[in-house]
Amino acid sequence: MDQTSPVAAKIHRAARVDHAILRWRARRARDAGYTATVIPYTGYGSTTWLRVLGRVMLAKPAEAVPTETTGARGWRSFTSVPVEGAQVEVLVNGTVRTVEADGSGVIDQLIDVDLTPGWHVLSLSTAESEPSQAHVFVVDPAARFGMVSDIDDTVMVTALPRPLLAAWHTFVVNEHARATTPGMPVLYERILAQHPGAPVVYLSTGAWNVAPTLTRFLSRNLYPPGPLLLTDWGPTADRWFRSGQEHKRNNLRRLAAEFPDVKWLLVGDDGQHDEAIYTAFLEQFPDQVEAVCIRQLSAGEAVLAGSSTKREHDQTRETGVPWLYAPDGAGLAEELESIGLLTASLTEPVVEG
Numbered sequence: 001m002d003q004t005s006p007v008a009a010k011i012h013r014a015a016r017v018d019h020a021i022l023r024w025r026a027r028r029a030r031d032a033g034y035t036a037t038v039i040p041y042t043g044y045g046s047t048t049w050l051r052v053l054g055r056v057m058l059a060k061p062a063e064a065v066p067t068e069t070t071g072a073r074g075w076r077s078f079t080s081v082p083v084e085g086a087q088v089e090v091l092v093n094g095t096v097r098t099v100e101a102d103g104s105g106v107i108d109q110l111i112d113v114d115l116t117p118g119w120h121v122l123s124l125s126t127a128e129s130e131p132s133q134a135h136v137f138v139v140d141p142a143a144r145f146g147m148v149s150d151i152d153d154t155v156m157v158t159a160l161p162r163p164l165l166a167a168w169h170t171f172v173v174n175e176h177a178r179a180t181t182p183g184m185p186v187l188y189e190r191i192l193a194q195h196p197g198a199p200v201v202y203l204s205t206g207a208w209n210v211a212p213t214l215t216r217f218l219s220r221n222l223y224p225p226g227p228l229l230l231t232d233w234g235p236t237a238d239r240w241f242r243s244g245q246e247h248k249r250n251n252l253r254r255l256a257a258e259f260p261d262v263k264w265l266l267v268g269d270d271g272q273h274d275e276a277i278y279t280a281f282l283e284q285f286p287d288q289v290e291a292v293c294i295r296q297l298s299a300g301e302a303v304l305a306g307s308s309t310k311r312e313h314d315q316t317r318e319t320g321v322p323w324l325y326a327p328d329g330a331g332l333a334e335e336l337e338s339i340g341l342l343t344a345s346l347t348e349p350v351v352e353g
Contacts, residue, residue: 022081022082022084022103022104023084025081026058026081026082026083026084029058029081033060033061034058034059034060034061034081035058035059035060035061035128035129036056036057036058036059036083036086036126036127036128036129037056037057037058037059037126037128037129037130037132038054038055038056038088038107038124038125038126038129038132039054039055039056039057039132039211039212040053040054040124040132040133040134040135041053041054041055041134041208041211041227041228042134042135042136042137042215042225042226042227042228043122043134043135043136043137043227044136044137044138044139044199044201044226044227045110045113045115045136045137045138045139046138046139046141046258046259047113047114047115047116047117047138047141048112048113048114049110049111049112049113050092050110050111050113050115050122050136050138051108051109051110051227052090052099052107052108052109052110052111052122052124052134052136053107053108053134053227054088054106054107054124054132054134055082055101055104055105055106055107055208055211056082056083056086056088056101056105056107056126057080057081057082057083057105058080058081058082058083059080080209082101082104082105082106083101083105083126084101084102084103084104084105085100085101085102085103086100086101086105086126087099087100087126087127088100088101088107088124088125088126089123089124089125089126090111090122090123090124091122091123091124091125091131092111092113092115092120092122092123092136093113093114093115093120095113097111097112099111102232104208104232106208106232107124115138116138117138117139117140117141117143117197118137118138118140118197119135119136119137119138119225120135120136120137120138121133121134121135121136122134122136135225137199137225137226137227139199139259139262140197143197143198143199143259143261143262144261144262144263145195145198145262145263145264145265145290146198146199146200146201146255146259146262146263146264146265147188147191147192147198147199147200147201147264147265147266147267148201148202148203148252148255148264148265148266148267149188149200149201149202149203149267149268150202150203150204150267150268150269150274151202151203151204151206151214151228152204152205152206153181153269153271153295153297154181154184154267154268154269154274154295155180155181155184155185155188155202155218155221155223156178156179156180156181156217157178157179157180157181158178178217180217180221180223181295181328181329182328182329182330183328183329183330183331183332183333184223184295184328184329184332185221185222185223185329186329186330186333187329187330187332187333188200188223188224188329189222189224190333190342191265191336191342192224194342194343199226199259199262200224200225200226201226201227201229201255202214202218202226202227202228202229203229203248203251203252204228204229204230205230205231205244205245205247205248206230206231207230207231207232208230208231208232210230211228211230214228214230215228229247229251231244231247244273245273245276245277248273248277249277249280249281252277252281253281253284253285256281256284256285256288260288262288263287263288263289263290264288264289264290265289265290265291265292265293265341266278266281266289266291266292266293267292267293267294267295267332268292268293268294268295269294269295269296269297270294270295270296270297270325271297274294275294278292279319282319282321283319286319286320286321289321290321290341291321291322291323291324291336291339291341292321292322292323292324293324293326293332293335293336294323294324294325295326295327295328295332296325296326296327297327298327322339322341324336324339
């Protein structure tokens with residue numbers, strides 16, 4: 001496209017520079033013998049449609065086909081070169097469909113299917129690559145409960161200032177250094193045991209580059225599997241950087257439209273924006289929220305997260321939906337039990353009178 005055209009003039013200069021650099025890097029990588037390969041991400045959908053997620057990157061032909069659990073780690077995931085506008089074949093249930101990656105190599109496309117509820121495996125490939133397998137969760141039409149969870153400071157303790165969080169994700173090669181929030185895996189296990197087959201969605205402002213790392217973290221710490229809805233860092237057509245808050249709002253609205261009969265348990269933290277984002281969602285979709293669980297950060301964590309004040313716990317009265325606060329998974333479990341949204345644990349000790 002001619003950059004002097006009226007359409008090009010509307011594109012932010014940062015985006016034009018970013019695309020030019022990516023194309024230059026892609027040419028260099030191609031000259032070095034790199035070819036397109038697909039990194040699959042967990043998708044979701046219904047019995048009639050799927051949201052297919054993944055990313056097309058340039059890699060050495062000798063490298064193993066990446067998966068969500070064996071993808072690049074740390075800084076390598078941010079230095080990989082995406083393939084702009086790649087054509088990707090999706091093989092599901094014996095039928096092949098073609099989807100297109102965006103300008104950053106991200107695949108986020110809907111396809112028509114005819115599948116039964118539960119987990120399925122589909123195949124993603126380009127003309128240059130070997131097939132990569134992606135898992136997708138098909139939500140049962142009878143499902144009436146689901147869970148949306150934040151990641152940083154909710155299921156994973158970061159304990160770093162927000163401005164350094166991106167660098168931490170980028171340069172910490174060994175993800176074993178990341179700690180899980182106490183009690184949260186057990187809480188999620190209990191919730192899913194009470195609602196078998198419920199969809200679980202992890203919604204974060206993190207970059208798609210760290211999806212394989214986050215998937216390994218969640219699996220290793222025994223969190224239930226589910227799609228990660230992340231974002232692509234960098235400039236957009238109208239601004240220097242994408243809005244993480246808008247990314248969360250858009251995906252929550254999308255989930256509400258895709259599954260109008262599901263009532264969601266929204267889980268986040270009080271570090272920065274989760275309370276405001278969930279409040280806005282509640283105002284728009286009051287009948288699609290079961291409750292809101294907010295993990296309370298410690299005083300030190302709150303300072304690092306950039307949260308200078310604590311909101312008054314009056315959201316329940318204002319919204320008519322339970323807002324539950326606790327510093328860890330065990331405390332949130334007690335809060336859910338107290339209002340009847342979680343059955344008492346059978347492993348709790350019996351106190352004899």
